[in-house]
Amino acid sequence: MVFKRMPLEDWFDKYQYEVDYDIGESGMKFFRVKDLGIDLDEVELRYGYHLGRPELRKKIAEMYDGCSMENVAVTTGASEANFAIIAHLVNRSDHMIVEHPTYPSLYEVPRSLEISLSLLRLKWVDRFKPNLDELRGIIKPNTKLITLTHPNNPTGSQITEKTLREAIGIAEEHDIHLMVDETYRDLTFDEPPPLAATLSKNAISLTSMSKVYGLPGIRIGWAVADKSVIEGIRAVREQMTICNSAFGEVIALEILKRRKQVLNDMRSKMMSNYEIVKEWMDQQSWLEWIEPEGGVVCAPRLRNGGSTRELCELLVRKYRTFVVPGYGLEMDEYFRLGYGGDREELVVGLEMLKKALEELSSSS
Numbered sequence: 001m002v003f004k005r006m007p008l009e010d011w012f013d014k015y016q017y018e019v020d021y022d023i024g025e026s027g028m029k030f031f032r033v034k035d036l037g038i039d040l041d042e043v044e045l046r047y048g049y050h051l052g053r054p055e056l057r058k059k060i061a062e063m064y065d066g067c068s069m070e071n072v073a074v075t076t077g078a079s080e081a082n083f084a085i086i087a088h089l090v091n092r093s094d095h096m097i098v099e100h101p102t103y104p105s106l107y108e109v110p111r112s113l114e115i116s117l118s119l120l121r122l123k124w125v126d127r128f129k130p131n132l133d134e135l136r137g138i139i140k141p142n143t144k145l146i147t148l149t150h151p152n153n154p155t156g157s158q159i160t161e162k163t164l165r166e167a168i169g170i171a172e173e174h175d176i177h178l179m180v181d182e183t184y185r186d187l188t189f190d191e192p193p194p195l196a197a198t199l200s201k202n203a204i205s206l207t208s209m210s211k212v213y214g215l216p217g218i219r220i221g222w223a224v225a226d227k228s229v230i231e232g233i234r235a236v237r238e239q240m241t242i243c244n245s246a247f248g249e250v251i252a253l254e255i256l257k258r259r260k261q262v263l264n265d266m267r268s269k270m271m272s273n274y275e276i277v278k279e280w281m282d283q284q285s286w287l288e289w290i291e292p293e294g295g296v297v298c299a300p301r302l303r304n305g306g307s308t309r310e311l312c313e314l315l316v317r318k319y320r321t322f323v324v325p326g327y328g329l330e331m332d333e334y335f336r337l338g339y340g341g342d343r344e345e346l347v348v349g350l351e352m353l354k355k356a357l358e359e360l361s362s363s364s
């Protein structure tokens, strides 16, 4: 079993702290502790409940119709929940299907665990929506888990309720689990489909405080699922992290109590940033895209084709601007642009992007 570095995370680790303009991040601008107005003085720095603080689990369960805290596992980000769910549900002799592109750990974990894997590729011609006939065709007798991510990272595509229900129907028919990464669901431009875990015992909802809530540093995410899956997550994580950060849980609970207000603020920032990106895209001639339908990321590509690596390296080194090259997401002809950050940073970052594109086209 070999755990290789993920090219996406390598790029982040190398450059994200070195730049002046970050227009590649995949979440809303992060908060500072002092912005939150949360008193952390009385936080007890002891081990926590292995599935998360009961008050936090209850608060989360309130968002999922028909679910109780027994259906909730709070984890060290969605990343840990993803790892634990795969490790619990899928053995080495089993098979799983991962929609691609997505956040790479969704497919890198099964690769590392030497689980047989098929990718359900999202295509430009389908506006990056999954083709469920193709999904039916790649299910094997030993398939145990299918994962979808919508709004999708990095394309920003969204599925309809009809597609979600159809995908769940396929999972039920084959008696397998469908995990939906709903990390960006609260930032869908239109009404999002229902939360997957509210629709079927075979469905698992996965999400995080990292993106929509601007709190990646607290490392809190969760899964909502049937109790047997929640117990499986507990068993896996007891061998990894045991419990969550005490500070992270307190902050997550306080923010979820103000959820409506926080989400309203985030949505209005995201929408006004999105208008800036859209106007910028409409006025330039080097790039093309499928417009996103939610989340805070999109994946443009070069009209002339080819890798975006040179562009991203030029941007980071000369223009001190951070975007994510497509090779880190196994889609070399694209790059990821994020619009969840500060408005001013986005505006200057896009100016830098324009300069880099001009420079490359004049030298080619």
Ligand SMILES: Cc1ncc(COP(=O)(O)O)c(C=O)c1O
Pocket (backbone or CB within 6 Å): 026, 076, 077, 078, 079, 080, 102, 103, 149, 153, 181, 183, 207, 208, 209, 210, 216, 220, 221
């Ligand atoms: C779609 C998606 N899921 C999961 C994650 C993992 O997030 P975290 O572990 O910070 O909750 C990411 C991070 O980029 C993501 O984009």
